Amino acid sequence: MCHNFGSSVIGFCSIVMFAFLGSTAIFACFTGAALLAKRREYLFLGGIxxxxxxxxxxxxxGSMFVGRGAFMFNVELYLGLAVFVGYVLFDTxxxxxxxxxxxxxYIKHTLDLFMDFVAIFVRILVIMTKNANERERKDRERRRRRD
Structure with a gap:
């Protein structure tokens, strides 16, 4: 039982680390793109x-009245990730x-970019955790069928 608990903690820590590194890479790439772009090229993104x-x-x-399924959750998750990546371009x-x-x-500007980074990090963390749980569930089912 302790071994199982220890491996899940290590697994979660690696997910957090990969989510942080992925968020950092995305943030750096899109900030660099905004810095190297022509002046005011991405300001149109604000309205969109x-x-x-x-x-x-x-x-x-709408989902409060109709109900919220897995499809809606995925749409909100991935669409939210795309939106906040766009906000990195726009805010920069x-x-x-x-x-x-x-x-x-510079404090306000730093906070703007920090909020974008946190939003990206949280969404990547949720995506990676969800994928790890699905992978673990499929492995359990495969082992159960094998036994």
Missing amino acids: LSSVISMMLMMQF QMIIERASLGDYD
């Missing part, structure tokens, strides 16, 4: 991302634009 967030909110309200370019206009509030 806000609309998608509003649509996801309406889906949340907004910070550049604000700085060019004289707004050097």
